[in-house]
Every structure is written in structure tokens, then in C-alpha cells.
Amino acid sequence: MKKIFTFLIIIFSLTGNSQILDPVKWTTKVIQKSNTEFELIIDATIDYNWHLYSQNTPDGGSQPLVFEFKNAKGNYTLVGKTTEGKYIKEYNEIFEVDEYFFVNKAQFKQLIKVTNTNLKEIKIALSGQVCIDGKCIQEDDNLTIKLPEIKQETIVEKVEEKAVITDTKEDKKTTEEIITKVDEVITDSTNSNVEEVKKVETTTATKKEIKKEEKKGLLSIFILAFLGGFAALLTPCVFPMIPMTVSFFTKQSKTKAEGKKNAFIYGISIILIYLLLGSLVTGIFGADALNALSTNVWFNIIFFGLLVFFAASFLGAFEIVLPNSWANKVDRQADRGGVVGILFMALALAIVSFSCTGPIVGTLLVEAASKGGIAPIVGMLGFSSALALPFMLFAMFPGWMNSLPKSGGWLNTVKVSLGFLELALAFKFLSNADLVLQAHWLEREVFLAIWIVIFGTWAVYLFGKLTLPHDSPLSHISVGRLFLALLVSIFTVYLIPGLWGAPLKLISGFPPPMTYSESPYGVGNSQGGGGEATSVLPAHxxxxxxxxxxxxxxxxxxxxxxxxxxxxxxxxxxxxxxxxxxxxxxxxxxxxxxxxxxxxxxxxxxxxxxxxxxxxxxxxxxxxxxxxxxxxxxxxxxxxxxxxxxxxxxxxxxxxxxxxxxxxxxxxxxxxxxxxxxxxxxxxxxxx
CATH class of the missing domain: 3.40.30.10 (Glutaredoxin)
Incomplete structure (x- = not known):
């Protein structure tokens, strides 16, 4: 009876008349790295079943966590960005984006270099969102982290690390004591084992979900990149090089076995070159930084500009080429023969074909950056595999060359088609930026109108009614081009009802959500039969x-x-x-x-x-x-x-x-x- 009475008192003290929820408890500590360098460690203990959203949760979803270092100016500088531990990635059907969040606990680290030796404390304002099934709250807090005394002497590197633990809220101790007592009462009850089993099962399932989602995301990047590599093959910079390369291996190799071996080495060299590019992007920026870039307003705008630039190149406005001197130097190295010569042949292919592959590679790296982690490496593996495979196979089996179509104007049609696709994709990044800013410049109707015009113009081009700078004279269109023109036309017509409120499930996740529009259910549609209030909006x-x-x-x-x-x-x-x-x-x-x-x-x-x-x-x-x-x-x-x-x-x-x-x-x-x-x-x- 005494335990039940104690339990009721504790529950009343936690709930009572007040409904102010505080599901996240923050504590901090400092690790001294040198005389003036300190690592700030911020730990979050999250109540059971609550979700604290990551700094990297994408635009258009829940609110990301933000740390603002209040007294940095004139006192200390931040070394790098605030890092965080492993988060859970989960698709949100309401916002139609992946969300990143923490359960149970989270840790954040920030390295600082102190410039004011009289500095006593670091002040941090944090803001974010924490949710549980049925409700969300704003997580706004102010943290004060006490620093150990800083001696006014030269920097001593690699000193013994010293940890100073501080509690950021005096009233947190009371809350934690209450929670501890509740846990003790529940432990004594008959349902305690059930609760513990549930927690263990949840944790195990969560880990499995993380791995499953990561594999799914990387697989989709690989497939898209593989298709991109196949598309690059069908461009005027790459396709004509297939017979030239095959001819080189068949003539220079003394035996068929040697020709096959050299072709295999050539293909692997192509893959290694692009893998190196993906590794450089990941290594330079880092996995966390790539996630941060993908969710940043200004970088979404920069990505938009890059894709428009690539699209203009594919449409024939200009050619993106690397310096001729690079190609000449590499070509001379390719004449050396052996494995080194084959490696330089692969590099020569990458340089010479850059005007066609560059925009595709750039687009893939931008898209992979939005996923973060090792996605750029996986993307380049998929792209290079598709690019290398035909060169390897046709060099190993020269007889297959007879089945290849002849080069011609259709290659430029493929290139222009890729330009239209890149232009359409570019507006997704601009839409991300607009959603975060809540500027309402690119609402759903405007986005769909842009796509309708882009895909409609592409259809007109495929029907041969529009000619671009590098197109050959067209006396008739092929059956394949006709089918593609019909498919693009059907898609364009499919988009049009979206202006009047159609959900457009085929492109779910690309346009802004239905609520982010001039009229949430389309032009002139009240949707739901609820009647109309007034045709004129009141002031404000x-x-x-x-x-x-x-x-x-x-x-x-x-x-x-x-x-x-x-x-x-x-x-x-x-x-x-x-x-x-x-x-x-x-x-x-x-x-x-x-x-x-x-x-x-x-x-x-x-x-x-x-x-x-x-x-x-x-x-x-x-x-x-x-x-x-x-x-x-x-x-x-x-x-x-x-x-x-x-x-x-x-x-x-x-x-x-x-x-x-x-x-x-x-x-x-x-x-x-x-x-x-x-x-x-x-x-x-x-x-x-």
C-alpha cells in the first residue's frame, strides 16, 4: 500500500495541473585537448518513445536541431562543425521525406579554440523539435558550460585530457530523482519485466531498421547511378569511342587471351578512376558535412544553379571541356603500354568524354550528397560499372560489335533529352530551399507549371518540331524516338490535373506538398463539400x-x-x-x-x-x-x-x-x- 501511495504522489508531482513537458534532459562536459583547445560534449537523455530530430534532418520534414554559440565573438572560434552520433533514418509519409532522429540518448561534440584566456564559460542556445506519437514540442534551451582555468602561457600540445562535468540546469536533478523513484516503483511491480523486454525489442528492431534503410538508400543510389552511366554511353562523346577502343585491343594484343586480359584491366581502371572521384568528395567534405550541405538553404540554391548549368550544356548552349593539354599529356602516357599505359587510356577516356559525362557525374554527386555517408562512392561505383562494362565485353567478344547501331544524330537526341531531365530535377533543389524559407515563391502550382512546360517542350523536340544547335537535319523520326515522344507527352498530360488538386502519386515527393500551394486542393476546388466561407480573404x-x-x-x-x-x-x-x-x-x-x-x-x-x-x-x-x-x-x-x-x-x-x-x-x-x-x-x- 505504501508503494502504491508513493507511486501516486510521484505521478501527481510529474503531471498535476501542469502539462509542461520536458522529455529531453541535457548535460555537458568539457575535455581539454591542449592549453587553448577544448572539446565540448553535449549529452541528451531522451524520455522513452520520444524522438529528438537530428541537425541533419532534411528540408521539408521535422525541424532540425540547431546549436547557436552565443558568446563566441572575441572569445573563441569553432573548429569544424558540431558532430553527432548515430541517428535513425525513417521515411515520413506525411512530409514525403526521410527524417533523421535519436531515441533514448544522443551525443554532440564541438571542438573550440579559445582566444580569450579570461573566458570562464561557454553559452549555447539550442532549438529543435522532439516528438512522440500524438504530440510534438519545441525544444528550446540555454546551456552554460564552465571551462577550467586557462593558463596564460604557450600552447602545450597533447596534454593529458581532463574532463570537467557540469549540469546545465539546477532543476534537472529534482526531475531525474523523481524519474529514478518512478523506475524503482515500476521495477517492483509485476509488469516491470514486460516493460524491459519491450525496450530491448524496440532497440533491437531499431538497429535492424537503420541497417535496412541504409542498404535501401545506397541500393537506390547505385541503381540510379548505373542508369546514368548507361545514359552516358549513348552520348556522342562516348559511344563512338567503343569501336575505336575495341579495335585498339584486338590489334595490339598478340593473343585473344591477352586481349581479354587487357580489356578487363581497362574496365577496372575506369571504375577505379571514378571511385577515386567519389572518395575525394566524401573525404574532403565528410559524411556529416554532406548531410549538412544537403539540408542547407544556400547549398540547395547552389545545387539548383549547377544543374541548370549542366542542363544548358547538354541542350547545346556550350561545351564543358577540360584543358586540351591534360588530354595530350595523358594520351602520351597511354602509349607506354602495359598496365600503366592501359590505366592512362582509361583516364584519357574520362577526360575526352567529360563534356558529356561531366554533367551526369556532377548531377549524381549532387544527388548522392543529399544522402550523405558513402553515397558518393557508391554512386561512382554504379556509374563507372555501367560505363566500363560495354568496353570490357566488346573487347572480349569483338563479334558483338556487329549488333551495335551506327553513330548518328540520335546520339545528340539522347544528350538533349538528358538536358531536359536535368533541368526538371534542378527545380527540386530550388523547391527545397523555398520550403525551408517559407517564401512561397515556388508553390505547388508554380512547380507543376514549370514541369509541364519542360516536359511539354521535350515532347515537341522529340516529335521533331524543335531543333537545337547540334542537331542533324531530320527527314523523319525513328520508331524508338516516336515511342519516347509519346511517353513524354503522356507524362505531361498526367501532370496537368495536378494544378486542380490531383495527388500525382507517380511523382510523390518531388513537387511541394498539397498544403504548400495557392489553393491547397487546386484551382477552384473546395475538396470535401464543406461549403465556402467567402470568396474574398479578410485582411491579414x-x-x-x-x-x-x-x-x-x-x-x-x-x-x-x-x-x-x-x-x-x-x-x-x-x-x-x-x-x-x-x-x-x-x-x-x-x-x-x-x-x-x-x-x-x-x-x-x-x-x-x-x-x-x-x-x-x-x-x-x-x-x-x-x-x-x-x-x-x-x-x-x-x-x-x-x-x-x-x-x-x-x-x-x-x-x-x-x-x-x-x-x-x-x-x-x-x-x-x-x-x-x-x-x-x-x-x-x-x-x-
Whole structure:
């Protein structure tokens, strides 16, 4: 009985009337590397079943973790980037991107070099997102890391490492003690073994999922790169070199066996050259840096520019060539014969064909960089294997040469077609940047319109109605080209209904999500039969999910509710809140719920992860949490914590037109009937 009573007291102390969740506990320590170099280690202990998102989680998904070193200027410099431990990679069907997150625990490291020997502490502000099934919260915290005394003397390298452990929050100890007591009580209960088994099974399954997802991602990169290498073969820079190379091996080799051996060495040399390129990219930038590049706004814009540059080259605007002196020097080395000569022959192929292979290789490396890890190496293995295989096989079996088609204008058609594909792919990177910035320059309709024009123009080209600089005169089109023209035309027509709200599942993940558009369900489509509120948006309002009129500012929304005499649905949400999107897609879309949201209530959606800065005069220190309120998201998060003692999203409350609560708050409520009943009661309370 005493244990049960203690357990109830502990549970009450953890929950009580307050719903402020704190699922991540942060601790820090310092390892002194030299007199002025220190490694900062930040450990996160994550409550059971919660997910803390990585610094590298891709754009368009949940909010990545960000560390801001507040007092760096004039005191210390960062050496490299903040590294992190192994994360879990999982596809999110709502956001249509892979997400990277940690469970149970995570560790982050940052090396610094101190320039101010009087420095006593490092101040770090961190922001991110942590979620569990049903809710997400903003993880905003301030860490203070105490440094050991720095002696004012010359740097002594390789001193004995010294660890200084500090706790970043005094009140964390109390929480940890409570959690320890809860664990002790649960351990004594009959269900303890079941819980432990569940945790072990979850950990084991998680490790298997990580390996499975990694293999799946690398396999897809290999296959795409292999297809890219095959496409490179069919370009005017590479295809004509096949018979020339085969002729060299058959004439220079004294026996058939020697010819086959040399052809094999030649193929392996091609693979090694491209593997070296992939290794250099991974080695120079590093796996973590590649992930960081792929999720950075400015690098997405740079990738966009690179792909447009490559596409212009393929379309005939200019040729990307390496210096002729390189090719001449390598060609002279190839005359040496033997294994070294064959290696230089392979290098000569890479240099001479660069005007056609360069854009493909560049595109593959950009795409592989978005995956991170050893993806660039795997990509170059796939590309070079496809490129080398025909040279090896035709040199080993010269008789097969008779089955090859003759060189001609069709080779340039392949090159131009690759240009159209690269141009279309480029806009995916620009879309990533736009989604992160929430600039709404490249919304879904604009993205689809661009693709329709690109693929439509490609179809016109394939039908022979458009001629580009390096095309040969065309008296007729081949059957193969006709079939390709028909296929591209069908795809173009398939894209058009997307402007009116069609889901376009064939290209899921490429265009922006349905909610990121001028009209979430297409031009002129209310989708759901919920009725229309008004054809003209009120001042300061926006179209939210399902074309529901929504306000993103509390005061302006309340003012409008007073004007029209309607109750308010206050919606605490986030751009990167997956459970918020689930509610909007699966609950709000139901006809009766949608009708109430459009006609009977004023929706105020406050985004707690809005990173836009407040004006300086509007910034403040929260009396409730003591945190700096600098962004719009900080303001609404602090509003939710201060008024409702809650920091989870989604979070819904019905208010009257004066802004007073007239319903109990609810969180994630996937049951449509339950949510509909709750919403009806709130509206009924307003009418009383």
C-alpha cells in the first residue's frame, strides 16, 4: 500500500495541473585537448518513445536541431562543425521525406579554440523539435558550460585530457530523482519485466531498421547511378569511342587471351578512376558535412544553379571541356603500354568524354550528397560499372560489335533529352530551399507549371518540331524516338490535373506538398463539400489546409472574430509538426468537420516553429520561462506555455469572440467522431 501511495504522489508531482513537458534532459562536459583547445560534449537523455530530430534532418520534414554559440565573438572560434552520433533514418509519409532522429540518448561534440584566456564559460542556445506519437514540442534551451582555468602561457600540445562535468540546469536533478523513484516503483511491480523486454525489442528492431534503410538508400543510389552511366554511353562523346577502343585491343594484343586480359584491366581502371572521384568528395567534405550541405538553404540554391548549368550544356548552349593539354599529356602516357599505359587510356577516356559525362557525374554527386555517408562512392561505383562494362565485353567478344547501331544524330537526341531531365530535377533543389524559407515563391502550382512546360517542350523536340544547335537535319523520326515522344507527352498530360488538386502519386515527393500551394486542393476546388466561407480573404488572413480561412496572428484573429460574431478555434501548430498534418489531412478533411471550420468558426493557427525574427522592440525575456523571445515562433510558444501551461502540439481550444476559453483543450485526436463532438460542444457553448 505504501508503494502504491508513493507511486501516486510521484505521478501527481510529474503531471498535476501542469502539462509542461520536458522529455529531453541535457548535460555537458568539457575535455581539454591542449592549453587553448577544448572539446565540448553535449549529452541528451531522451524520455522513452520520444524522438529528438537530428541537425541533419532534411528540408521539408521535422525541424532540425540547431546549436547557436552565443558568446563566441572575441572569445573563441569553432573548429569544424558540431558532430553527432548515430541517428535513425525513417521515411515520413506525411512530409514525403526521410527524417533523421535519436531515441533514448544522443551525443554532440564541438571542438573550440579559445582566444580569450579570461573566458570562464561557454553559452549555447539550442532549438529543435522532439516528438512522440500524438504530440510534438519545441525544444528550446540555454546551456552554460564552465571551462577550467586557462593558463596564460604557450600552447602545450597533447596534454593529458581532463574532463570537467557540469549540469546545465539546477532543476534537472529534482526531475531525474523523481524519474529514478518512478523506475524503482515500476521495477517492483509485476509488469516491470514486460516493460524491459519491450525496450530491448524496440532497440533491437531499431538497429535492424537503420541497417535496412541504409542498404535501401545506397541500393537506390547505385541503381540510379548505373542508369546514368548507361545514359552516358549513348552520348556522342562516348559511344563512338567503343569501336575505336575495341579495335585498339584486338590489334595490339598478340593473343585473344591477352586481349581479354587487357580489356578487363581497362574496365577496372575506369571504375577505379571514378571511385577515386567519389572518395575525394566524401573525404574532403565528410559524411556529416554532406548531410549538412544537403539540408542547407544556400547549398540547395547552389545545387539548383549547377544543374541548370549542366542542363544548358547538354541542350547545346556550350561545351564543358577540360584543358586540351591534360588530354595530350595523358594520351602520351597511354602509349607506354602495359598496365600503366592501359590505366592512362582509361583516364584519357574520362577526360575526352567529360563534356558529356561531366554533367551526369556532377548531377549524381549532387544527388548522392543529399544522402550523405558513402553515397558518393557508391554512386561512382554504379556509374563507372555501367560505363566500363560495354568496353570490357566488346573487347572480349569483338563479334558483338556487329549488333551495335551506327553513330548518328540520335546520339545528340539522347544528350538533349538528358538536358531536359536535368533541368526538371534542378527545380527540386530550388523547391527545397523555398520550403525551408517559407517564401512561397515556388508553390505547388508554380512547380507543376514549370514541369509541364519542360516536359511539354521535350515532347515537341522529340516529335521533331524543335531543333537545337547540334542537331542533324531530320527527314523523319525513328520508331524508338516516336515511342519516347509519346511517353513524354503522356507524362505531361498526367501532370496537368495536378494544378486542380490531383495527388500525382507517380511523382510523390518531388513537387511541394498539397498544403504548400495557392489553393491547397487546386484551382477552384473546395475538396470535401464543406461549403465556402467567402470568396474574398479578410485582411491579414490566409488560406490554410483545405482552403480554410486562417489567421496566423492572435490579436488580428480575435479582432476579426469580434467583427463577424463567431467563436474561435485556437490552433497551436508547427510547420514541422507531423501530428498536426495528420489531424489536418485525416480529421479536418471530413465533410462535417470541414463545414464547421469553414462556416461556423474563426481559425487562428499559431506556428510555434516560425523562425522569422520579431522586431527588436517586440523581443523580450519570458517571465514564465526566463527564455529570450526573439522569433514569432518563440512568441506563440511562450503564449501557449504562459496561458495554458502546455507546450505540446497540436493543441486546440475553442474561445469566444472576446478571446475567453469556452471549452477544455484537446491535443492530438485522430478519432473523427470524438473531435467532431468536441468541436460541436465548443460552438454550442458560444451560442448559449
Amino acid at each position: 488572413a490566409h488560406y490554410g489546409p483545405h482552403k480554410i480561412i486562417a489567421f496566423h496572428d492572435y490579436e488580428k484573429g480575435v479582432a476579426y472574430a469580434k467583427e463577424v460574431g463567431k467563436p474561435i478555434l485556437l490552433d497551436f501548430t508547427g510547420h514541422a509538426c507531423v501530428n498536426c498534418r495528420k489531424m489536418e489531412e485525416h480529421v479536418w478533411s471530413q465533410p462535417e468537420v470541414l463545414s464547421m471550420l469553414k462556416n461556423d468558426i474563426v481559425l487562428i493557427s499559431l506556428y510555434v516553429d516560425d523562425k522569422r525574427s520579431l522586431d527588436e522592440k517586440e523581443q523580450y525575456i519570458s517571465p514564465e520561462t526566463g527564455k529570450e523571445i526573439k522569433t514569432i515562433g518563440n512568441k506563440w510558444s511562450d503564449f501557449q506555455i504562459t496561458r495554458y501551461k502546455n507546450n505540446a502540439q497540436p493543441y486546440y481550444i475553442v474561445l469566444n469572440s472576446e478571446g475567453k476559453d469556452i471549452s477544455d483543450p484537446v491535443g492530438y485526436t485522430p478519432d473523427v467522431e470524438e473531435y467532431k463532438t468536441w468541436l460541436k460542444e465548443g460552438i454550442a457553448n458560444f451560442k448559449k
